[in-house]
Amino acid sequence: MTSPGDAPPVKPPPSFSPGVPRVASKARYPGQRRDSTASLDPDQVEPRTGPSLTPPLSSTTSELPIRSASPYARSVRSSTPQIARSSLGSPIDGRADAALDTRSLIIRSFSPVIGVYASPDTDELVRQKGFKGGFWELIRPFGETIPGKLVVRDSVGSSRGWEDYGARFVNLGESCPASTDPNQGRNSSLAQVETVLERELDSIDSPSNGALHPQDLLSPSTTSPLYKLYLRQLLSIASASPHETFRHPVACVIAISSRNTAPLESLRQLYADTNNGKRKMPDWIHPEYLRYYVLVHDEDHDDISESTKLYDQMKRHFGLHCHLLRLRSNQCVVTDDNSVQVPECEWLSPSERLSNPSEPLVDLDSDGLLYLFESDVMAIKGFIRELVAQSVIPFMENRVAVWNDQVASRRRGISGRLMSMSRKWAGFGSSSRSSLTGSGGGASGNYNMAHGFYHFDHSEAILRKMADYSFMLRDWKLAASTYELLRSDYANDKAWKYHAGAYEMCAVSTLLNPLGTGTKTKLESIDQMFDTACYSYLTRCSDTHSTLRCLTLAVELLRSRGGSAAESAAKWAMRAMDLGLVEPIGQGLFGERISSCYASRTPLHGVRWGGRHRKAGMWSLFAADMWLRLGKPSLAAACLEEAERLYANVLGSDGVFTMPEMQTFAENLRLSVKVGYLEARGLDIREETGSTDPLDNEETSEKLDRRMHRRSLIASPLDTGSLTLTPVQATRDGDNLANDDFERA
Template identity: 70%
Template sequence: MTSPGDAAPVKPPPSFSPGVARASSTSRYSTHASQRRDSVQSLDSNHVDQSVGPSPPPLSATTELPIRSASPYARSLRSSTPQLNRSSLGSPDGGRFEGAEDVRSLITRSFSPVVGVYASVDTDDLVHEKGFPGGFWGLIRPFGENVPGKIVIRDSVGSSRGWEDYGVRFVDLGGQARYPPDATPGQPPPLTQIDEALTKDLEAAENPLARTLRPKDLAGASTISPLYNDFLHQLLSIPSATPHETFRHPVASVIAISSRNTSPLETLRQLYADTTNGDRRLPEWIHPEYLRYYVLVHDEDRDDIAESTKLYDQMKRHFGLHCHLLRLRSNQCVVTDDDSVEVPECEWVSPAERLSGSAEPLVDLDMDGHLYLFESDVMAIKAFVRELVAQSVIPFMENRVAVWNDQVASRRRGISGRFMSMSRRWAGFGSSSRSSLTGSAGGVSGNYDGARGFYRPDAPEAVLRKMADFAFMLRDWKLAASTYELIRSDYANDKAWKYHAGVHEMCAISLLLNPVSMPAKTKLGDIDQMLDTACYSYHTRCSDVPNALRCLTLAVELLKSRGGLATESAARWAMRAMDLGLVGSIGQVLLSERISACYASRPPLPGVRWGARYRKAGMWSVLAADLWLQLGQPSLASACLEEAEHLYASVLDRNEGIFPMPEMQVFVDNLRHTIQVEFLEARGLNTQESLDAVPPMDTQETSEKLDKRQHRRSLVVNPLESGIQDLADNEDRPDDDFERA
């Protein structure tokens, strides 16, 4: 047994190989009873210099990374593109995204590096005393989504750029459930969970969406509705740790012990062994050699800081410089304390967590239903997260990308690499001896295991995919796109269809995220081809509906942010998602609104009346209103209908609500009448006595609409369907000819 006070050096165990180194989210629209306290000031980044290398053993000269500056602010920033600002420092759920940069920031933040957390029992017990049921992982999870200060990242050509909205995702490696989470028998699929969560939000009594929204807030060309924002967050929060992409594979892991531990060094070894070849070992398609970061949690209220400092120095001598001393108070903080700070909400909460209620905090009368920390604890956790990301995780990823680019990717790009690839494809030269064992299921190269559906982590195809994903998470989209392009043919040759779909999807997203490469009309055709290939492979060959929907949804938002011809392409991909049945009833309405927003963002050409798509936008807004009416949401239907009238009025130069064709006018009048009746029923008023205030309908649908039934009937399926059909038949006519129809 080794005590913290031992000064004798302790050798690491033989198993240590050097290798290669929402607390509450029930409703995103609910308002708190009390105002959120002032945020803690940004932290200074004056940390000690640290070199990056393998974790437990002593750092060797062959694997040691170059030492970075103590403060990333000291390095010069050279950037030819504007920075992507985050809409809020906390969770953006309370706000509304107003521009394309916020949508791009949302997408890039969804592909953040994953950091595993494995804490000892004594550490979790200390955190439980502070009132956090999730243990050490639940304590630091909300603070990783937004790293304080500016994070400076070097790209593949050596230039640096600072990011204000960088973050990481902490995942639990030591909880009861395994990571990646296994499919629970009887659990609905992820997209069904998303639809159920959205339905739960709509049915909430305190939901502000139940009130009438202004049309520009719901389906405007430059805004995102709160419900669609929630849909995007849930879609991008699905726990999708799969072999074909490494975005959800841990880049590093935090191994934590507390000052209460009686045998700290042995506990650290045991925790490391558990994640390497023990019970907490990750699946074989995840590379086990990731960065280890060791944390000593000191109890400020009960333990001696001198003893903890001595133990911390021992940890740095034996396990390297990837260590941190985190000083926390073990007493529970309540709102009545002078220095209490409310814990921020988790932004990335999976649909399963929202439905199960595990993301909600424990309700305490003294805490007003929310969790609080002492201000000193908040400052200490933010300093820990910043040091972890800025001085360990980012340099580790930069080094791995540089090594893989030099040792693997450069050879594949050279003449010899291309020759060997062609030889392996057409003549079978250079293939591994395992190809004779795997047979036709193993692919031509022999590296793909068709029976189990993945490449080994050390195979060149897997290394290149990991390198491209690392470059994407470091926001070096040019290198990421070129690497995805490099391995597309290999996956097609091996018939690894999910890998094939993934690289096409991410190659298109990388090109669209790169602000330097503004795709022209010809390049948009190439991007459409990539998206079509990815969607076909995901949906038809692999039956992977969540990834197919993610691919099309991200394409819609990124193409819409480009403007011009790309907005029409975005609308077509949203229609594809609806045609394939990838979304539920609420998703159909939300995509209809986004199609309307895509067309509405296409203004007419300067000086002329033609070139706009306001009539198409109005038609899809009318369809969205009818779909909202089917779901029993008259307020949202009214907002969509008002937006449609406004769009048509901008084309016809007439008052809103006036349409040139009689069939269209009858249909819209009946739709407006039905919405008014639904409002009366929702307010519990006597419908028959209030009909005097409602204009009469021109059809025999009045009596049917007055029935209080559970499932509303769509106006599109009645004889007035010709009104919508006329809209569809005339949507391709120029706007200046529409008035003469």
């Protein structure tokens, strides 16, 4: 049976010294060319090279082109200045490297998903090696970063090499629930993200870490690890949904072992389960995904000659998408020769991080860490590279070519536009099946309003899958044009979640395109797309997770472009805070991010206007207050020093604010940060004041007593006047203050 197919940092003025001990002062914490295979069945597309036994890793990478055509080097505008790093890690230093790192993180979050379905004998063999989850848990960590350079063809046939390509391995059936509840498990996951961040902060501040401070964990040239963890967790919520196909399986690995007594019959049964059995996908997932057959050979107990004969039979029966994976069944421990520690999964969902870590089957004094033999690691890496480079990517390229030729080209033509207009204004074009069953609900009749999805064989669902495939192949120009083509169809059918997703990904694809222009008109259209997507997600669908993801992607991608786009990024971050989408720790991270966005707008050399250092310093003060409320004085001290550095560029030589209220607010914040820092270290507050005058000590004690148990500096009365600014109100006042001071300058 055959199955289907640098300037030195400015020294701050003496009058604005925060008075906090300088700890860990090095860092701050956290259309279309026709293809000859376009008419073939999708599972019968031949790999680019013939199948063979697992090749050495060096032989698989040496044949790839040396020159990388990755457009990352062109994605950062040349007008973006490079600023030196301050003692605690300015958010704007190394901005180009940090922007590329964040862009790569976002791109890798939308990687192809590959399901894994193994026979019981295969899972039992892998469990003997210490992996309770079976074959899926064994290969999952190695698929997130594929070694070497992968070559991907775009819609015009040009090839580009990518060194950061990866794939997500999931247990088939568990990540694609049959329920179509649009918000099932997604809104509650935001609380889980906050819990993950709380555990991370608690583990850093725990006494077991000794003298380790949060600032010690930040590299001088990257984004805050805590913010990167927050962004990664936000993008790791892996439950599949009908309105986007990024979490739908592109391929499925069907695995058996050499212990199987009826191997060919087992492979047919596993395929039948994925086609119409217990692992069948819901109606909103396209069932024609690639099947890849793997024979796991036991190197310690089975004969390789028998496994080779069986592997040849598999290729004759099931085609060329097969692989022979040679593994040892014995468990590896750290004391063994050539032992390699299994890498940690980068894209763990919040629920997986909060669950108890799996204990080893046998206590071998390995601290709960899993190890593999070096031969096993090399075999798994070679298998995954062959799977993705020779089967998955060509399959996706073929599907995009077929759908673009058969579906998208008709939709872009005159007849397709006339049909779209007739659907919108006259109600024509309803499908006969929808009219008979009564499931249609929109202008096209294809949208099932009762269940909230399009059937997988409808043109709207196929075009969305084509756009997502193009996005995962990093052909952002074709992806953006396809998303733009779908927006009106989803609006006519009142498929609001599809509508919001099309607007969101159209804007993201446009920003990721390195050839996209950064004109003011283009930025206005991108802002309009993000605004429409957020309105549909939040107001029409009540999906807070998708709304926060949309706003976060807008912040990061606009910030990476610099210039006026960075100011637009700060506005979207403020909007996320205004809508109440972020929890307390997220508030502090977003405050730092807003400061970073404004700080990136630096004036040209010799020009005193055009910078936003005052706004950046103001938001850094707000972030310090937010961290202080959460009992994190070290993070507050880092933000306070950053505000000192930023204000040193705009204040006078005496370092005094033009607004007395702002000066008082900064002084009180500085004093409270010092108190919180000393209390956290268990030090005597009065001994650390450094004053010998009894009256001065008494006055200082009274000030400290009034501020030690304060919940919020922003909402509390100060000694000289009252400053009750919220971040939103302070934004408006900061704009006026900045304009007044620039006029004085």
